[in-house]
Every structure is written in C-alpha cells, then in structure tokens.
Amino acid sequence: MKAAPQAQRRLLDLQAVDTALAQLAHRRKNLPELAEIEAVAREISALEDERVRAQVAVDDLDRDIARFEKDIDQVRQRKAKDQQRLDAGGSLKEVEGLQHELATLNRRQSELEDAELELMEQRDSAAAVLAGVQGRLGAALDRRTDAERRRDETSTEIAKEQEFKSASRGPLAADLPADLVTLYDKIRTETGMGAALVYAGRCGACRIELYGADLNRVKAAPSDDVVRCEECRRIMVRTSESGL
Numbered sequence: 001m002k003a004a005p006q007a008q009r010r011l012l013d014l015q016a017v018d019t020a021l022a023q024l025a026h027r028r029k030n031l032p033e034l035a036e037i038e039a040v041a042r043e044i045s046a047l048e049d050e051r052v053r054a055q056v057a058v059d060d061l062d063r064d065i066a067r068f069e070k071d072i073d074q075v076r077q078r079k080a081k082d083q084q085r086l087d088a089g090g091s092l093k094e095v096e097g098l099q100h101e102l103a104t105l106n107r108r109q110s111e112l113e114d115a116e117l118e119l120m121e122q123r124d125s126a127a128a129v130l131a132g133v134q135g136r137l138g139a140a141l142d143r144r145t146d147a148e149r150r151r152d153e154t155s156t157e158i159a160k161e162q163e164f165k166s167a168s169r170g171p172l173a174a175d176l177p178a179d180l181v182t183l184y185d186k187i188r189t190e191t192g193m194g195a196a197l198v199y200a201g202r203c204g205a206c207r208i209e210l211y212g213a214d215l216n217r218v219k220a221a222p223s224d225d226v227v228r229c230e231e232c233r234r235i236m237v238r239t240s241e242s243g244l
C-alpha cells in the first residue's frame with residue numbers, strides 16, 4: 001500500500017486520539033467506585049439479613065410477653081372472682097378453700113410477673129441489637145449513595161472527555177486516505193494499536209529492534225510505502241527520528 005509520508009505521520013495523531021479513547025474507556029470501566037459499590041452492596045445484604053434476624057428476636061419476645069400478660073390477666077380475674085365469693089361469706093371449709101386458692105394464685109401471679117420482667121429485659125437487649133443493626137445499615141446505605149454519586153460524577157466527566165476526543169477523531173480520519181484508515185482500523189481492532197512511530201531503529205509498538213534484512217527492507221522502502229512491522233504487524237511510521 002502507498003500513502004504520502006505526511007498522511008502516514010498524521011496517522012500517529014489518529015493513533016494518539018484512539019489511545020486516549022481506549023484509556024478513557026478503560027478508566028470508566030475500572031472506576032474505584034465500582035469496586036467500592038460492590039463491596040458495600042455485599043455489606044448491605046449481610047446487614048439486611050442481620051436486621052431480619054434481630055427483628056424476629058424482638059417479635060418473638062413481644063409474642064412471649066403478650067402470652068404472659070394474658071396468663072397474668074387470667075390469674076387476676078380468677079383472684080377477683082375468689083375474692084367476691086370470699087366477701088360473700090360461706091362455710092368455714094369453703095372460706096379456707098378459697099383462702100388457700102388465693103394464696104396459690106398470688107404465688108402464681110408473682111412467678112408469672114417475674115418471668116415476664118425477665119423477658120422484658122431480654123426484649124430491651126434485643127431492641128438495642130436491632131437499633132444497632134439499623135444504624136449500621138443506614139450508614140452503609142449512605143455510603144452506597146455517596147459512592148454512586150461519585151461514580152456518576154466521574155463517569156459524566158469521562159463521558160465528556162470521550163465525546164470531545166471522538167469529535168476530534170472524525171475530521172482527522174476524514175483527512176486521511178480511506179484505504180490507509182481501513183488498514184489502520186483493522187490492525188487496531190485486532191491488536192489495540194494500528195500504527196506506531198519507528199524510533200531509534202525500533203518499532204514503537206512492540207519495541208523490537210530492526211536489524212539485518214528487515215532493517216534493510218525498511219530502509220530501502222520508498223517513503224510513500226506503508227511499511228509494517230514483521231513482528232507485530234503494525235504500520236511503522238518513519239520520520240527523521242526513526243534512526244534509519
């Protein structure tokens with residue numbers, strides 16, 4: 001393929017733009033915020049499980065406490081009934097029986113109230129655990145929102161740079177011979193780089209030093225020949241800095 005040396009040199013400008021675009025795309029795909037968001041998402045998921053468990057513990061204790069309340073209430077009603085019958089009077093045997101039952105009911109009520117109090121203390125601890133988990137969950141959610149905001153800001157910034165670079169690429173490519181750009185794009189798509197400057201006798205892409213027959217081939221090639229590297233197949237652009 002033939003292309004004017006000037007056109008070949010401008011190919012390097014196009015390559016510079018494409019390299020910048022590739023770097024921007026890579027940066028956008030590897031933002032530190034993305035790893036941060038992923039890590040905090042795992043944390044949130046674990047905290048949500050923990051919150052569910054803590055809520056279940058509180059709910060279980062509430063249910064147990066309600067059951068005790070009901071039992072205590074039954075004892076109170078029974079006691080009131082016994083007291084009414086006692087107030088109404090009766091035989092000595094009946095009075096003794098009721099007094100005995102009231103004493104038993106008082107003991108039962110006291111036992112139930114002690115047990116309920118213990119559950120209430122447990123509930124306070126469980127509620128404190130729940131509040132702690134909710135606090136940590138809230139903080140993790142805030143951190144996620146913050147990381148997402150930073151990710152969006154940086155992405156928008158990079159997108160603007162990408163747009164700017166892309167806009168400059170069009171005129172650059174349009175100014176070059178179509179077949180040269182087609183070849184360049186084909187190599188670039190395959191290898192990530194289409195053209196490189198030959199610098200100090202080396203291919204600027206793969207850095208291999210030209211020698212022997214290969215060096216002679218490049219040296220002997222007319223300046224409007226599009227020369228490619230034997231090693232990496234990139235277009236080798238020759239200038240006065242090429243050391244040939």
Ligand SMILES: [Zn+2]
Nearest residue numbers: 203206229232
């Ligand atoms: Zn090379």
